[in-house]
Amino acid sequence: MLKAAQPAAPATPTKPPRPSKPAGKLSQLDAAVKVLTESGRPTTTKAMIEAMATQAYWTSPGGATPRATLYFAILREFQKKVPEARFVKADRGQFTPNPAGMAA
Numbered sequence: 001m002l003k004a005a006q007p008a009a010p011a012t013p014t015k016p017p018r019p020s021k022p023a024g025k026l027s028q029l030d031a032a033v034k035v036l037t038e039s040g041r042p043t044t045t046k047a048m049i050e051a052m053a054t055q056a057y058w059t060s061p062g063g064a065t066p067r068a069t070l071y072f073a074i075l076r077e078f079q080k081k082v083p084e085a086r087f088v089k090a091d092r093g094q095f096t097p098n099p100a101g102m103a104a
Contacts, residue, residue, distance in 0.1 A: 031058035036097045042090035
């Protein structure tokens with residue numbers, strides 16, 4: 001006996017493209033790199049968030065824990081871009097810019 005052909009699975013809808021960022025607006029990670037580069041010393045994520053807000057590079061859109069979000073975003077960048085990561089862990093909870101990652 002022949003089996004009936006199964007209908008093709010419906011195509012998954014594609015996501016609409018993200019709207020582009022307004023000119024001059026930095027992402028949280030880009031602002032963190034800028035703060036670290038300007039400070040020239042190891043900094044905690046809490047201090048980075050405070051500096052980003054006072055220098056108007058980036059402000060939290062209302063999240064409860066922006067420093068935790070930044071910390072895990074930095075760790076995620078370590079995992080994905082191992083030698084080219086823009087950050088280096090200087091000490092427990094402190095980061096500095098990675099000169100090798102800045103050149104890339």
